[in-house]
Amino acid sequence: MNKKYLLAPGPVQIPSEVLLEMAKPIIHHRTEEFEAVFANVQVLLKELFQTTEPVLTFASSGTGAMEAAIVNTHNRNDRVLVVINGKFSERMGLIAETYGLQAELIELEPGEAIDPVIIEKFLQENPHTKSVMVEYSETSTGTMNNIEKIAEIVSKTEAILIVDAITALGVVPVPCDKWKLDVVIGGSQKSLMLPPGLSFLWLSKKAWKRAEISNIPKFYFDIREELTALKKNTTAWTPAISLIQGLSVSLNMMKSFGWDNLFKKNQLLMQSVHAGIKALNLELFSANPSVSVTAVKVPEGLDGEKLVEILKNVYGVTIAGGQSELKGKIIRIGTLGYIDSSDILVFFGALEGALKKMGYSFEWGISLAAAERVLYE
Numbered sequence: 023m024n025k026k027y028l029l030a031p032g033p034v035q036i037p038s039e040v041l042l043e044m045a046k047p048i049i050h051h052r053t054e055e056f057e058a059v060f061a062n063v064q065v066l067l068k069e070l071f072q073t074t075e076p077v078l079t080f081a082s083s084g085t086g087a088m089e090a091a092i093v094n095t096h097n098r099n100d101r102v103l104v105v106i107n108g109k110f111s112e113r114m115g116l117i118a119e120t121y122g123l124q125a126e127l128i129e130l131e132p133g134e135a136i137d138p139v140i141i142e143k144f145l146q147e148n149p150h151t152k153s154v155m156v157e158y159s160e161t162s163t164g165t166m167n168n169i170e171k172i173a174e175i176v177s178k179t180e181a182i183l184i185v186d187a188i189t190a191l192g193v194v195p196v197p198c199d200k201w202k203l204d205v206v207i208g209g210s211q212k213s214l215m216l217p218p219g220l221s222f223l224w225l226s227k228k229a230w231k232r233a234e235i236s237n238i239p240k241f242y243f244d245i246r247e248e249l250t251a252l253k254k255n256t257t258a259w260t261p262a263i264s265l266i267q268g269l270s271v272s273l274n275m276m277k278s279f280g281w282d283n284l285f286k287k288n289q290l291l292m293q294s295v296h297a298g299i300k301a302l303n304l305e306l307f308s309a310n311p312s313v314s315v316t317a318v319k320v321p322e323g324l325d326g327e328k329l330v331e332i333l334k335n336v337y338g339v340t341i342a343g344g345q346s347e348l349k350g351k352i353i354r355i356g357t358l359g360y361i362d363s364s365d366i367l368v369f370f371g372a373l374e375g376a377l378k379k380m381g382y383s384f385e386w387g388i389s390l391a392a393a394e395r396v397l398y399e
Contacts, residue, residue, distance in 0.1 A: 024338030029369050031161050031189055031315035031342055033211040033218055034359030036268075037275065040215055044268040051263050057255040059270050064255070066273035069281065071206060071224050072197040078223045078248045081262040084188045084209030087221035089117050090243035091184050091205045092155075095225070095232040098122050100152040103144055103181075105136045109162035109345050110186060114155045121238050126151075132348060133163045133317065135310035138171040145179050152232075153182045153204075158190035162345050164317030164354055165308040166190075170201050177202040182229050188212055191222075192276060193288045193314040193358045204229040210265060212314070213288075215272045215360045219262050288313050291357040291366060294396040298370045301392035302377070302384050307352050314358040317344075319351065324380050326350040332379060337372035363397045 028035045049055050060079075067077040080086050092114070096102070102123050104115040107130040118125040128144070130136060136156065145151055154176050158169045169185055176183040182204035187196050191206075192213030198206055203226065210220035223245065225233065233245055247258040276284055292313045299306065299318050307317035320326035327350045330343045344352040355369065370389040377384065 024336075027339045027365060027368055027372075029339060029341050029356050029361065029365060031212070031354055031356035031358065032209070034213075034215060034356060035361060036215055036217065037272065037360050039275065040268045040271050043271045044264040046264075046267065048263055049267075051256065051261050056261075056263065056266075059267055060257070060261075061255040063266060063270050063273065064252070066270070066277060067222065069277065070192060070196075070273065071208075071222075072195065073199045073224060075198070075224060075226065076249060076252055078245055078252065079257065079261070079266070080221045080223065080243070080248075081219065081257075081260065081265075082221045083218055084186075084207060084221045085113065086243065087207045087209070087223045088114060088186060090223055090240075090245060091207055092117050092123070093121055093238045093240045093243060094236050094245045095182060095184070095205060095229050096121070096123055096152060097235070097237045099124060101126065101148065101150060102153045102155060103128065103141070103148075103151055105141070105154070105156040105167070106130065107134055107136065107163065107165055107167075108132055108157065108160035110188075111155070111157045111160055114184070114186065118155065133165050133308040135165055135167050135308075136172070138168055138175055141172055142175045145175065145181060149179070151179075151181050153184055155184045156186070158185050158187040158196070159193070159312040159314050161189045161312075161315055161354075163308055163348070163352075164306075164312045164315045166194075166310055166312040169196075169203070173201045173203050176204075182226075182232060189312065189314040189358060192284065194285055195281075198224055198226070202226070210269065213276075213358045214269060215275075216265055216268050219265050220269060287362075288357060290397065291361065291363070292316060294363070294366050294393040295355055295357055295369075297396045298366070298373075298389035298393035301388045302374075314356065316355045316357065317352045318355070320353060321382055324377075324382060326353055329353060329376055329380060332376040333372050336379070337375060339369055339372040341369070366393055366397065
């Protein structure tokens with residue numbers, strides 16, 4: 023019987039304090055008791071998003087907030103630019119096309135980050151573009167885009183910038199106001215240390231003006247209804263009560279640890295993973311790696327799906343494999359949420375065991391030593 027370790031890029035491990043809070047008897051959501059919890063959550067979400075604007079909360083996965091972001095800020099036939107460098111950025115393009123938007127796609131190789139100059143050139147040549155949609159951290163390939171620079175470019179135009187920050191929020195700074203972002207999407211099952219089921223949506227004043235004139239049909243995801251309810255410290259529709267109670271605890275834990283300390287810890291964990299991977303003569307998949315998820319090329323001749331299976335079934339360590347055309351070709355290790363240095367060392371102990379079983383040659387303990395030097399020196 024193995025102890026279980028979850029090092030996927032989401033869902034993530036959940037602290038016992040959060041689990042215990044969610045296990046409490048359910049309360050009614052149209053009460054002062056719930057409103058007090060939700061009001062506290064609002065204050066903390068604003069700190070997380072580094073904003074003075076409201077943050078909306080939906081009972082949905084992150085894809086729900088992604089859909090809400092698109093349908094509330096556009097009119098039919100609007101021209102939009104979608105930067106695609108993985109599975110989740112591709113999803114934004116699919117949602118845009120589903121709702122009748124004219125989606126112009128910049129398709130990059132998986133693992134490649136967008137050069138902001140390309141976006142700048144596109145907007146100069148296409149001044150009627152209504153929005154630019156891009157991933158902050160593309161989870162499927164472990165790639166991070168330069169959102170600060172992209173925002174600087176887009177903010178000088180009539181377009182709005184829609185950012186999927188689901189695996190960036192709480193991992194790296196996302197200063198919505200300072201960077202002049204317009205729409206930012208978040209999800210509960212990543213750095214917020216919760217089960218899936220909550221999504222978050224933030225809009226700038228510029229984006230809210232778009233929402234006032236949007237003519238795309240929407241009902242559950244009508245953000246104007248949500249904003250009205252939010253002013254009364256509640257939600258338009260039935261909330262995921264227990265998850266929101268857990269969110270109050272997890273956000274307080276993050277705040278107590280210190281936002282800057284949290285970002286530094288995540289950076290250190292990522293660096294330790296990179297060091298261990300390179301010590302094994304393995305190659306990072308992305309040229310611009312994400313802090314929250316490290317994608318690694320599986321050595322030639324090895325089956326990446328089998329590697330993930332051995333890690334889970336033999337050593338009790340769950341990571342993620344590749345998706346779509348990357349299935350069996352990469353593995354992905356999460357360094358976000360409720361993990362620390364000991365989890366990293368467990369991972370490398372298991373990875374070395376799994377690689378040895380598959381016939382890969384290296385010196386025992388080499389990845390552990392490399393990761394420890396980063397973590398403890």
